[in-house]
Amino acid sequence: MPRVLPFATFIVFIIFADVLERFGAHANAMRWLYPAKIALVMAMLLAWRNHYRELRVLPVRRDVFVAVAVGAGVFALWLVLDANWMQIGTSRGFDAAGEDGRIDWPLVAVRAAGAAVVVPLMEELFWRSFLLRWLQQRNFLLQRPARCGLRAVGISVLLFGIEHNLWLAGMIAGLAYTLLYMRSETLWTPILGHAVTNGLLAAWIMVTGSWTYW
Template identity: 55%
Template sequence: MTQHDDRYAAPAAAAGPAEATGATAPGVATPMLNRAAWVRILPFAAYMLFLVIADVLERLGVAPGPLRWLYPVKIGVVVLLLALFWRQYHELKPLRLRLPAALTAIVTGIVVLVLWVSLNADWMTIGAAPGFDPRDGGRIDWLLVAIRIAGAALVVPVMEELFWRSFLMRWIVHPDFEAVETSQLGLKSFVITVLLFGFEHNLWLAGIVAGAAYSLLYMRHRNLWSPILAHAVTNGLLGVWVLVTGNWSYW
């Protein structure tokens, strides 16, 4: 892993004020969503689309059994898109994170997990989460469990952090988000991203806490692998907790 924003530091230092802040030169139009934006949006959009599809199919009366297999398909599509665009995710190369930053991310992920399963009062939730029950006839389908945990711990953190932190958090500062360094991220981008991330989840307050923690890691370490690692720890341990306790609604 690397502090990926360093690749913008040299040009910014040598450039004028407009270039240093990621602003576009006078007379040059910057598209609201460029190609770099779309390759970070599409995996996330595909994931969310499958949530809508699952909800529609459930309302149409499709049995829970077949619906459970939508998750492997969803993860497969996201993995395919991430692989297709992988060379364009400059912030993920190389895969390196210093030990202190890695330890901080791991501890943060554990703390977020504890808060996630604790912040569950009625006023802290929106609606009822359908969850993911891997049982078939009362017996756990371990293949589904393995896919669920692998997807949640290995795929979702990469997909979501590319969207929420690397893209949206910097895009709020300027549409040419790849030219925005983490040192330029301010309160506005932090608050908007954290709130949107929080209300994406049924446990909105826990989501806000998690979003704040992951965003602070990103801003502190200037390395996207830091929030990815924390996010992976939270999701992976949550899967273990769900299996042990049987609280399927947290999935």
């Protein structure tokens, strides 16, 4: 539950927003959903922090550098792997403009912080710490990351990919973060790599105004 429920809560909010939109809710009326989602997920992670024993294992300096480099590489690929056949559906994107038509920078800041801090922690606890190891053996806490087999890696990477609109970029990102985890055997390396990817993407979006990537 401490690894699954925060992620499930995040997904439920996405589904809820989609349902509201289908029933005619305006984007400006749903602007509170993202801050609420991030705040609730963060509260859950903090409440269950003592359950995340894998976060007590810190990476060595070399693995930190590798994670940063991998995260930057995934960011670069994310920008180019966007052909039509590499996408699932059409991303609605994030509406950064308020009712007055101006960019809502406080909301943008919350979005960037959520993407770079909360999402990497939440997703790596679910996808790598839980699902990858659970697919290898049900008592996943006893499973060493380095000993996860091809089946567990393949299924988790595939599911991580199709969670994203850019499915191919998502699969490459999922494989990169998985290899970081298996190589270092500390969850902090995929969290760091994921955070670098999302942080760079957030910065690029804010500079260029390419809100569709959100």
